[in-house]
Amino acid sequence: MPRLTPPTRFRLRRKKREASARRPASQAGGAPHGARRSLARRSVRAASLLVAVSACFAVLLAGVLAVRLAIGPIAIEGLSQRVAAAMNRQIGNGWEARINAAAINHAGLNPALTLQGVAIIAPDGQRAIAAPEATVSVDPWSLVWGQFRPRSIEFRGLALRLAMGAEGEISFQAGAETEPAVATSPATGGAAAAAPQLPDILARGVASAIELLTQSDGLLGGIDTASISDARVILVGADGAERFRFSDADLSFSRPKDNLRNFSFELTGGKGRWRLDGAVSGRGGEKRVANVTFRDVPVSDLQAFSHRDKAVWTDMPLSGSIMGAVRSDGVLVDLVARVRGAPAVIHTDDPDMPQFTMNAAELETSWRPAEQKFDIQRLHAAWDGYHVTASGALERGEGDDQWRLALTSTDALAAPFGPGDAPLPVDRITARLAGSSDGGARIDQFDVATRLGLVSVTGQLGGVATGDGVNLDIVGKNADTRAALAMWPSFAARAVRDYMGRTFMSGHVDSFDVRVRMTRDDILKARQRMPMRAGELTVDVAMRDAMWRASPDTPPVHASATAAVTGVEARIAVQEARMTPADGPALPISGGEVVIHSAQRPVPSADVAFHVSGDLPTLMRVMASAGLGAAPIDPARVSGQAQLDVGLTIPLKPATEAVEVQPRISGSLSDVAITRVMGEHGLEAGSFQVLVDDAQSQLKGDGRIAAAPVNIDLRQPRKSRAGGEIRVAATLDDAARARFNVNLGSGFSGPVTIHAALPLDDAAGQDATKAGGQRIDVDLARARIVELLPGWSKPAGKPGRLTFLLETQRGAWRLSDLALEAGNVSASKGVMEVDAKGGFQRLRFPSFRMSPSDNMRVDVERVEDVYKVNVRGQFIDARPMVRAIVTDDGGKGAPASGAGAPKIDLDLSAAILAGFNDESLTNATLKLTSRGGQVRQAAMDGRFGQASASLRLSPQGAGTENLEVRAANAGALLRFADLYRRMYGGDLVISAQLGRRTQTGSIDVARFTLRDEPALGRIVAAQPAAGSKRINVSEVPFQRLQGSFDRRAGRVQLRDGIIWGPQVGIKLDGTVDFARDRTDLTGTFIPAYALNNAFARIPLVGPLIGGGANEGLFAVSFRITGPASAPTLTVNPLTAVAPGIFRKFLEVFTPDGAGQAQQAPPTPPGRVP
Template identity: 30%
Template sequence: MQIRRRRARTRAVQPKGWRLTQRIDESPAVETLASRILLGFFPRGCTAIRLRGFCALRCLSVMAVSTLLVVVVAVGAFFAALARGPIASDWLAPKIVEALDDLYSHRYQFGLSSVAIASTDHGLTFTVNGLAVKDGERTVLAAPRAQLSVDPRSLLIGRLTPRRLDVLDLELRLEVLPNGVVAISAPGADPVAIPLDAPPPQSEPTAEPQAASAAAAPVPSLRQAAGALRAVMNFIVDPESPVAAIDKIGVSNARLVIDDRTLDKTIVYDDLALSFDRIVGARRLRLGATGPSGHVGAEVEAKGAMGERRSLDARLRGLSMEEVALAAGARTLPFDTDAPLSLDLHFALAGDGRVVEASGKFSVGEGFFRLEEPDAEPFMLQELSISGRWDMERRLLAIEPVEIRTGVARLTFKGALTPPAEGAGIVALSFDLVRPGVFLPERHGEAPLAIESAGLTATLDLVAKRYKVERVFLDGPEVHATASAEVDGAQPDGTHLKYAIRATQTPIRSVLRIWPTQVAAPTRMWMDEHIAAGVMRSGTLTADLDQQAMIAGRYERPPPDAALRGDFDLDNATLVDAVPGLWPINGMNGHIALTGRTVSFVASSGVMESAPGRKLAIAEGVFRAPSLGPDPAPAWIELKLVGGVEAVADILSLKSVAPAASLPMDANQLKGQIEGKLRIDFELGLSAKEEHTRITVDAETTNLSMERFIGKERLENAALRLISDREGLRVTGAGRVFGAPVTLDLRRAAGEKGQAQAQLSLSLDDAARQRAGYGFNGVSGVVGVQVQTKLPIEDSESQFEIDFSKAALDHPLPGVTKATGKPGRASFTLVKRPDGSALEQLQAEAGPQQFSGVVELARDGALRSAKLAQAKLSPGDDMRLEATRSGEGLKLVVRGANIDARPLLRYLTQPSTEPAAAAAAGKPPTSDDFDLDLKSPIVTGHGKQILSNVDLRFERRGGKPRQLSLTGNFGREPFAAMLTRHPSGAPQIDLSTSDGGAFLSFLDLYHRMESGALSATLLLNPGRSDGTMRIQDFYLQNEPAIRQLVMQGAARVDDKGAAHFDPDSVKFARVQAAFTWANGRLNLRDAVMSGTDIGLTVDGYIDMARDRIDVSGSFVPAYGLNNLVSNIPVIGLMLAGGQHEGVFAVSFRVSGAFSAPVLTVNPLSVIAPGLLRKVFGVIDGTGTGRLPESAPAPH
């Protein structure tokens, strides 16, 4: 207690701070520490009063150290918490917004959603979420995150001064709309629409569009360009610039999406980074991103300060043309390339703002390059660099050098660009070749095209929008060309383009190498492929294209016809592959005329050689493409050819030509000359098809020969016209084959291949037929033959049409006859066989004669056999015939149901004229020996007479009958004929029948007799037949001669009116006559026909071959009584006139045509008896036995 009270009193009187010293003193641990600290400050021996002052100071120091310890602990705790993650500090958001507003002078409104403090590579950084920047009511930027670094020194005075702003994770979307508007948007930001290429609104139309255009878009002058450059540099280096107030502004980890709806294409750039840094003495802008073409980078560095020399250097790397077009606001470019682009620029300003240096270099790396023209060919670009510098003295841009390295050219230029003067808009541009250049070969074996000098002079009127290339020239050993061009963009209907290209004494291959592929592309393509050599003596190509024509060109449509004109004169040109496989045409001189929609090439000379010695001279040649534009475009070549037919045959045998037109024979078998036109229609363009090639040939040949035309026979001395067109191949003309004239009509339809169908028309006489191996016996005269066959004729089947109208048929088959001039034809298919040939499908007719079947011939053309399923010698015949040659004879077997025997009767009764014809020609007679075996139930003869149940066997040898056996019936009356021998050894035919009238009518000898028992003998002598005939008990019906004789000689009724007899049916008891048959003529001798009432005597002849008759005799009425006196010797001669006559008789004569005879009667002979009647007959020609002077007496 005492101690406590003592301490309390002590505290009451102690000054402030005493307890500290006391505690230090009292505490052993503290004492030691405090003493060590304080003893360092206070020297020993200090008094208490001094110590009290010193203790106050010591207290303050302790407080400071304590505070420091607290701060250190707090900072350490802060950084320990920061190490675990950002520290939310939303309470700092108003301060940050206020600092940003002060930084940008309150031009924008900033907003933050949250703030956190984080540790980054740049130190202590404020991480801002939901950064929004507004300009009035429009949101300019809305970024999900941002980082703001501040000046730590400003924090000591309680201020936030931003020194670095990085916008993170920003996604920017750019849309190019089809209407030409670019819309820029970001998540949370209002989209911005920027119209591109939009015309300014006009309230009223102007009468001077050119002036209005100039006023609306003034051309920047050099002063304005320098001012813009100064403004850019001031913006970068001016301390008062908004960007100068902050050390760095950047965008990191951003994404840019470009949606080009005009091309339906989306471009994405990832890892977009943008930084604007302040470094020592300079400001630097860097931009980088990864796009479709790789990494794109740009760097701009500005040095200097206001009022001092300043410089600006810009470098761009890895740009693509697509990105340049997008940055320039161009939706499309007139070309396409994948080559990387780079650009280097350097500018320097003096302290007073004058531009003292300006230079740059534009480079294009390796890649392809292609104009946006459908027909432009792409090429590989190896290097393109353009360097330039501003020449202060001459006030122009010196462009040097311009290096061009492509897959087709190596060129180096230098030039100059003179900017427009103040207030003017004309820019002058010129280029010249620095050193000789070269166009590289495009084909194997092609030589480089050297260029010794080249240049360009142009003026660009930017105000009037007229761009004129005054002169472009290329000159070298193999090229001499100039050109000029003008683009007028101020026309009311759009841009106009004019150009003119001229070349002289330049090889055509060199012209094609400098001819732009997109100009008259189909024509250039065809000429490039088909004109292999030649020199262009002079050439001009001019064009005047409006905007519609240029747009049409992009869609592969030709310009108007008058918009393009070209004229080229060629010397010694070579045309190759006019159609695939065609031989070169050399030495062509001609003229090419080109318009917007047509092209033509007219040649005046040329030579084509398909093989050594096979030449064709081109007298005229024309190539035309009458309608350019469509793909494919039609074109044709027409050549007038003179030369060997072998060369034309070679052309038509080409694989590319043969489907359209080819000859069906080997060209090696042809010889001769040809003159005519060859036309080839084909297509131009990428879609051209070879199968659409059409060949037209119209030519005439002379002195043409062809080996193995028919078998081994050759065609000689032919004059043919050859036509090949869309309808096919046609060859017509005439020549000689087998020594006889032949006409040829060869045809083959379009599209057919192989052999062609030919129709040959031959006129074969006897010698020609024998030479051809078709010498038929019994055929004489000229036979017209039409053959339809395939050429060449080898073993192929041939269709024959034979015209016998100019030939005579004399039983080539028994019973087949035809006179010259009468119609006759045959058709069959000739089939070649090893041992001969066969006539299949034979159809023959000559008047009523018709045959069908198969005939086989020997090698010499002689008949070997025949099988005729139908054989008609007359209408109504129904018979079959088989003929087989055995030795020298022919065996005929005839079977029929109904046979008309009249042709066979003529054949059997008329000997062939071949022996006489052969004798007259000095040749041995041909053999016509045959055996005939005929059976038929009905055989029809003349006069509608029918011989039934006919069985005929007949043999003839050496032209003479050797056997005859014929049996049959006329109604119920039998008929028989057989061959016997006369005592002299001559063959004799004995005939017998009970119906002589039917037999005579059957043989076409007499048709008015009925009944009668007939017996006859016929002695067959060489060249004639003699015989006798006797008929008993027959009637003559309706005989006009009997009727007229009766009317002249006696009354038919008596005084009481009773009829003595009927003149239309007169009965005779007998008739007997001797006759001779020779050469179709029947001579009658001592023919007597008598009955009870009348009698007749007849002498004379009937010439059936000549259709003549001349017979005379006496008509004796009341023959039974009147003839009694004739049997009395001497008296009978005096009173009756001879045996078989009467006292009273009528002399008559029948003469004239056998088909229409004339009866002459002497009425005085009725009253002149016997011998006196004979005298009258001698006077008036009705006497018995008188023969006309013109008819020779029979042997």
């Protein structure tokens, strides 16, 4: 058999029957006394015998019944009708028990009846209780005598259905759990009954519960003792729909006296188990009094008895007691209730409404039947820092009012509206409300008076007139800002309300007026963040001395303003305001306005606009603290004025951070000064434009640093102090560079333009760069370089560029990845270090070229005021340096005193030092000392092949130096310097005295040869044929070259120059200007020099017939003029036949060009391809 549900037992006590003792009628006349005694004895014996026989028969029948029940149930025709009839006599008039089938069985040692399809039918014919199966225990002796006397009834699968009437009455409902619910409707008259009023509903609910427990007829009226365990109780609303079901219900009823009933009710609801105990005294038709106690009854279970949707619900457990009394006609005449609620969370159907904890709730009330109202002696509630204790009355309404509620409180406290607020004592609360038949509630008066002002609320909640919505008017005067905001309905423009509550920290409200006109559909749409209709909400506020803060980390704004809020937008107009940063004076604000558009958007935002005019450091502090742009420079280092138009878009979120504020700022800054921008130098006379948006802050304009014009473009990411950059373009002339301690002497002049992109370090005002360096670009196009290094020159206007990465290390500057392209100099991968004051420390170029083929490195280090230059290379092209020395103008253009020129100590070493004409000096070393722009001491050594070469320069005092040059291959040296290409061999000695502007010296070359000298060939060709055949001009040996020279400004004056050998002699005088590329030399060619010169040396007549001590009897005069790179040779052939003194006359009186002029082949420029 399937497992049955635990049984439910009804223990039925048989009603006592009253027997009428009737005595037999007296006989007329009397029998004799003896006869009567004999008759009595016979009667006794007969009765005893009858009893004994009956007992034996009963025992026999009981034994037979027991044996038969052991075999199986006994089905008896008509048994179900007899059992039903017996139960009908027990449960009372009007109620009927129906049984489909019955059989006799046993329950332990006692017989029992097994019933199928048991139903209890109410007087109106509807089924109240139904069970598929039941077991009824009976008295076995009653079965012996053929009677049915139930001891108990066990129902399996029992379900009780309680119906809630429209007027609050409680009754059993027809139907079982497995059948459709059919509500038992109360009888109605012919006319429509008036709508019940709230006090009547409450009174009828209590009275009907007492009636249900004390009625003499009905389901409970005929039962002396009954109990139900593990049953299900189903609650059905007035509309017949099932609202809630309780499980594991235990109910017990007892009637110890005819006029007293005790009951206990314990069940498991939606949130746990709760219990109700009570007693009802009095009989049906009389006055009855009920005393009920209850414990831990959840409000959510009680709300199941309401037919309305739950806008607010809670699981608060209630405990307390109720005393109620009804008259014989079922009318409530007395009620006293005391209810206490334990702490619990209160929920609402608004998803935006935060839940809160009700810490305590108490109600004490009593019913006054004469006035038909409930007196509320005490109503107390405490939640989230609020508490209120009130008293009043709930009474019948008049006219269209169904009820009226009046409450008064003088003991209330309002919690702080937000963090930092103080609790607000409420002096008095007066409330008058009325309810209508359509379920609405009218607020006639709701006044809240505090020491900070008065707030009055009137309006309508629910009902047909409001579309089951809200019509409210809230008016206040002379109220505190926070107190006024606390009265704003949380369901109306909640985002705006919360935003103003978070941002308005203090202030005084002169007046405010809030009007809410919202239907239920409007409220639902508002909860879904859908746009509100015009007219749903209007708020007008006038406030002064208000403190507004856009977010917790932004500076406060103190202002006086008016606000107008509608369902479409909120607009706040600021009359006067000031913004105060945490560390500085206030910043005046004008023209302020706050506009909140579409307040019902998913995340509404406020557009704030105002104008700022004032001190720049204060503005920087405000912007930094407001999150509108991290201050890249310490405001204490800044001065100036600002004119800005500021716009902000602020999300209306519960926790708005500064980075979520979207700024729009534009304006200008004037008279800006910033200290210590570059070393000790600051920015002055700055004028800038400011632009700030959500991405970055930008400042762009011009100023002056160390009197030099500077263009600045500063960009700073708004949401991070890292990643900012300042672009600087500065033009530095000679004077500006001197102010920065950058002095390169007269070798570098003219303006240079610096382009720099520097990061803004996280620590404002400290290092201007980060590790890794920032690119600096210096344009040298306008600069002029003249022998800054020997051979390094660049005219102004020719492109030049210097680039490097700038970084700081412990306050000093480091220039890495240094690259230079200027004139003939090209260098890369350099590193330079500069101290904090801009002073040079060291420079290293692993790759330095003054010609494309150079392979050398350069190290420069400053030791005190001397620059130590170390040059090392495998191959160094010396041609630029040689050309610079040869064409040196002797210091033209340099300062007379040499003041400001750097002090240099040069140490050069090269495996190959290449010169002109494919000549190279190997194993070359050079040590040089320069002071005041002049070389004071030098020592150079090297070799041309196997021939040695050396140079010595030593100071002689009085500003002069002694120069000595020696070379074992004079021709190689001259070709190396691109002075002369036709000489080969020879021992060279040059001695010179070098002054500041003039160098004087002598030259002596011994044992050399001139090869393929074209000029010599043409001169030889001009003499008689017999002499010319004896001279091989392709290679003419010479024994000596002697002469003296003066050098000044790149111009060499040659005096008494003489070259002689076995075949030829040449006398030469004149000038060669290398700086201007001009030549003017005169000379005499003397063939057969040894013989010819002998005549010139004869005493007295030698000068006459020889023309001079270094000439001869016969010679040819010539002249070389024109550019030094392509001179013109002019030969006077007449001088070949005029001896001595006569030759001189021909030289003087023969005009230039009158002789045989020949264009000498041009001398190639002094460059090596």
